[in-house]
Amino acid sequence: MMVELGHFALVLALMVAVVQASVPLFGTRRGEAGWVAVAGPAAVVQFLLIACAFGALMHAYIVSDFSVYNVAAHSHTAKPLLYKIAGVWGNHEGSLVLWVLILSMFGMALALAGRTLPPVLQARTLSVQAMVGAGFLLFILFTSNPFQRLDPPAAEGQGLNPLLQDPGLAFHPPLLYLGYVGFSMAFSFAIAALMEGRVDPAWARWVRPWTLAAWVFLTLGTILGSWWAYYELGWGGWWYWDPVENAAFIPWLAGTALLHAAVVVERRDGLKKWTILLAIITFALSLLGTFLVRSGILTSVHAFAADPARGVFVLVLLAVTVGGSLSLFAVRAPALQGGGLFAVVSREGGLLFSSVLLAVAAATVLLGTLYPLLAEALGFGKLSVGAPFFNRTFVPLMIPLLLVMAIGPLLAWKRGEGKTMARRLWPAVLAAGVAGGVVLAWGGSHELAAAGGMGVAAWLGAATLAEWARRVFQNSLSDSWRRAVSLPRAAYGMTLAHGGLAVLVAGVVGATAWEAEKVARLHTGESLELAGYTFILTGLETVAGPNYQAERGTVVVRRNEAVVTTLYPEQRRYTHPPQPTTEAAIHSTGFIDLYVAMGETDESGGVTVRLYSKPFVPWLWYGAGLMALGGIVSLSDRRHRVAPPRGV
Amino acid sequence: MRPALIVPLVVFLGLVSVFMLRLIALGEGETPNRLPSVLIDRPVPAFALPELPGRGRPLRSEDLKGQVSLVNIFGSWCVACLVEHPFLMRIKRLVPIHGIDWRDKAEQGAAWLRRQGDPYDRVGWDPDSRVAIDFGVTGAPETFIVDAAGMIRYKHIGPVTPKVWEETLWPLIERLRRP
Numbered sequence: 001m002m003v004e005l006g007h008f009a010l011v012l013a014l015m016v017a018v019v020q021a022s023v024p025l026f027g028t029r030r031g032e033a034g035w036v037a038v039a040g041p042a043a044v045v046q047f048l049l050i051a052c053a054f055g056a057l058m059h060a061y062i063v064s065d066f067s068v069y070n071v072a073a074h075s076h077t078a079k080p081l082l083y084k085i086a087g088v089w090g091n092h093e094g095s096l097v098l099w100v101l102i103l104s105m106f107g108m109a110l111a112l113a114g115r116t117l118p119p120v121l122q123a124r125t126l127s128v129q130a131m132v133g134a135g136f137l138l139f140i141l142f143t144s145n146p147f148q149r150l151d152p153p154a155a156e157g158q159g160l161n162p163l164l165q166d167p168g169l170a171f172h173p174p175l176l177y178l179g180y181v182g183f184s185m186a187f188s189f190a191i192a193a194l195m196e197g198r199v200d201p202a203w204a205r206w207v208r209p210w211t212l213a214a215w216v217f218l219t220l221g222t223i224l225g226s227w228w229a230y231y232e233l234g235w236g237g238w239w240y241w242d243p244v245e246n247a248a249f250i251p252w253l254a255g256t257a258l259l260h261a262a263v264v265v266e267r268r269d270g271l272k273k274w275t276i277l278l279a280i281i282t283f284a285l286s287l288l289g290t291f292l293v294r295s296g297i298l299t300s301v302h303a304f305a306a307d308p309a310r311g312v313f314v315l316v317l318l319a320v321t322v323g324g325s326l327s328l329f330a331v332r333a334p335a336l337q338g339g340g341l342f343a344v345v346s347r348e349g350g351l352l353f354s355s356v357l358l359a360v361a362a363a364t365v366l367l368g369t370l371y372p373l374l375a376e377a378l379g380f381g382k383l384s385v386g387a388p389f390f391n392r393t394f395v396p397l398m399i400p401l402l403l404v405m406a407i408g409p410l411l412a413w414k415r416g417e418g419k420t421m422a423r424r425l426w427p428a429v430l431a432a433g434v435a436g437g438v439v440l441a442w443g444g445s446h447e448l449a450a451a452g453g454m455g456v457a458a459w460l461g462a463a464t465l466a467e468w469a470r471r472v473f474q475n476s477l478s479d480s481w482r483r484a485v486s487l488p489r490a491a492y493g494m495t496l497a498h499g500g501l502a503v504l505v506a507g508v509v510g511a512t513a514w515e516a517e518k519v520a521r522l523h524t525g526e527s528l529e530l531a532g533y534t535f536i537l538t539g540l541e542t543v544a545g546p547n548y549q550a551e552r553g554t555v556v557v558r559r560n561e562a563v564v565t566t567l568y569p570e571q572r573r574y575t576h577p578p579q580p581t582t583e584a585a586i587h588s589t590g591f592i593d594l595y596v597a598m599g600e601t602d603e604s605g606g607v608t609v610r611l612y613s614k615p616f617v618p619w620l621w622y623g624a625g626l627m628a629l630g631g632i633v634s635l636s637d638r639r640h641r642v643a644p645p646r647g648v
Numbered sequence: 649m650r651p652a653l654i655v656p657l658v659v660f661l662g663l664v665s666v667f668m669l670r671l672i673a674l675g676e677g678e679t680p681n682r683l684p685s686v687l688i689d690r691p692v693p694a695f696a697l698p699e700l701p702g703r704g705r706p707l708r709s710e711d712l713k714g715q716v717s718l719v720n721i722f723g724s725w726c727v728a729c730l731v732e733h734p735f736l737m738r739i740k741r742l743v744p745i746h747g748i749d750w751r752d753k754a755e756q757g758a759a760w761l762r763r764q765g766d767p768y769d770r771v772g773w774d775p776d777s778r779v780a781i782d783f784g785v786t787g788a789p790e791t792f793i794v795d796a797a798g799m800i801r802y803k804h805i806g807p808v809t810p811k812v813w814e815e816t817l818w819p820l821i822e823r824l825r826r827p
Contacts, residue, residue: 273653280656281656284660312671315667315671322660323664326656326657326660329656329657330653330656330657333653334650370663370666373666373667373670374666521762571763597763598763599759599762599764600764600765602762608762608763610759
């Protein structure tokens with residue numbers, strides 16, 4: 001019964017979405033305030049209905065209702081509760097329901113929080129949001145119904161891929177979707193602005209919190225996915241340029257470009273067309289991500305739901321949404337006249353340069369991801385590009401970006417002073433020289449690439465800190481304190497995010513350059529040396545988990561006779577479905593990760609042990625965390641809480 | 649309307665057409681799961697690959713004659729191989745599976761098999777794609793069905809799943825085994 005109610009709620013939500021997409025738009029055209037006012041309540045009702053549907057599906061998972069096909073195919077009674085719940089979005093149909101749930105949640109949030117907005121802009125934005133929602137609801141109801149019954153019911157479910165039974169991954173999709181779908185707000189605002197034919201600083205200020213929130217979620221989601229791959233897949237890599245990773249990373253790059261371009265609209269009333277285009281592209285890339293993952297058009301580990309018929313539907317959805325908005329852009333964008341002119345060397349120039357570089361980087365990663373498809377369609381045969389392509393194209397784009405990132409915030413708006421800039425850059429030059437010099441002195445001339453990388457990271461970190469210090473420090477301590485407190489949160493946000501990137505870059509460079517690895521077959525009592533640490537295998541035992549059996553090793557790690565830590569790597573065998581997974585054990589000192597993964601035991605009681613010492617890997621997570629924190633701090637900025645004056 | 653502002657739309661429409669072509673091909677049962685017809689029903693190219701250290705039983709083209717077998721392309725670097733691996737362990741009793749460890753370090757390939765289990769009868773090491781190119785390998789994992797006469801009869805791209813096995817591979821193996 002509950003299941004049917006859920007299905008029914010989804011159908012009703014579609015009806016509401018159609019109303020929300022059409023009535024307010026006609027209202028704005030005909031000047032009927034009553035019609036325009038439909039948008040807000042409709043958005044709230046649409047969310048509540050989808051929440052009912054989502055709740056019904058989740059209930060079916062929690063009580064293991066195997067008369068529902070979706071539950072029978074993806075869940076199991078022996079699964080811990082957390083993974084039963086995560087099972088809701090661990091499959092194609094359920095993940096789409098989560099998608100529309102989040103979409104309608106953003107719609108509702110705008111309806112409730114957006115009272116400071118002009119009603120017409122709000123109604124138009126909600127209408128566009130509902131158009132996207134209606135498309136996806138149609139997709140669910142016609143090709144991917146999660147409420148389909150199974151008759152007779154299954155006695156037991158078929159389980160969830162054990163690789164995905166992990167707390168990191170349970171929350172990875174919701175975060176990622178909050179990011180992906182969050183960019184729908186910037187998109188809807190952009191389309192509404194094109195309809196209105198007006199983009200101004202007030203518009204940019206209204207959009208900013210939504211874009212920032214989506215960016216924070218996408219940052220967290222991406223890094224959580226990377227972290228999961230790092231400790232779960234068992235061979236210690238943290239980024240694979242896998243199509244599905246790229247599907248999240250490409251919109252992240254575009255969204256970052258959007259955040260920076262929109263600053264120019266907000267402060268200087270310029271770069272309007274570019275900002276609107278980026279808003280459309282960022283969401284288009286999020287949709288493309290959904291399409292790539294769902295259609296099976298690219299083969300990847302993550303593409304669990306590969307089905308061409310669904311692919312066609314998503315493609316049509318993509319073509320209508322993005323094709324329609326780009327057409328609107330082509331027709332209406334000329335009317336958007338930019339304000340202030342600016343010199344090449346200026347804050348605007350820096351923001352434009354970095355947003356263009358970010359967009360080019362997004363295009364490059366997209367090209368690499370789609371290359372097998374394009375090559376095949378153009379008759380070059382079956383080809384694919386791997387990590388070398390991405391490393392060779394992406395890194396050269398990032399170097400100028402990182403260099404300019406340090407300079408941009410030092411420049412004045414409109415026209416920057418070359419001399420002032422050079423004077424303010426000395427801490428960055430000094431830090432880069434010291435960092436590069438230390439690496440060279442310690443590692444010798446073959447560490448040239450690592451020295452360069454660390455130099456760039458130090459350059460960015462020092463320039464970011466120096467700029468903050470310059471804005472805060474005064475002659476007297478109390479003055480400095482006052483300035484530190486009154487400095488806008490957005491400035492702190494930028495400092496944290498840019499500083500976080502510097503930490504992240506140092507992490508990438510260090511983790512790439514100085515990783516050490518050893519593989520050996522060990523018996524109990526034997527030991528292995530790596531990077532100054534001694535790893536002793538002191539025990540091997542069989543332990544039972546809730547739905548798996550595991551071989552667990554005990555590895556004592558010593559350094560100079562002192563025990564550093566004891567690690568317990570596991571090799572698990574899940575029962576439903578039967579599949580082994582590797583649970584690596586990691587000890588992090590905050591600077592270096594000691595990583596132990598274990599293979600299967602052989603007849604003689606020996607076991608393959610793979611050891612890694614991974615300096616700087618923790619910095620990847622710190623850096624990304626700081627970036628996300630920067631976004632959150634910036635989100636709390638006063639100007640997002642205070643209503644902007646009406647009719648700007 | 650200024651021409652420059654149409655560029656995004658044109659690029660996007662180009663991209664959509666490419667996707668559409670690929671999807672239509674997919675819908676017609678074309679790629680990515682079928683071999684371009686050139687290699688199907690051709691004899692296996694002659695080769696002799698070295699063994700993985702400590703494992704023995706290297707793979708040569710002559711080893712593929714005499715009975716129907718699977719040739720599976722894998723590598724310790726390949727995520728999707730990890731996905732299909734437990735299933736290969738389950739079907740290894742039904743048909744001999746030979747492995748080609750592709751673009752891999754020999755020690756890592758051997759360690760991977762020790763860790764994940766070893767479903768293979770013979771394994772050849774192909775670090776520089778010499779044989780993989782002859783086979784027309786586009787990525788890992790890929791699985792070929794070779795008949796008793798040493799002819800390639802089918803190629804599957806991507807992980808071998810229970811569905812693929814039951815619907816495609818196993819029926820074909822049974823058919824090829826009939827005299």
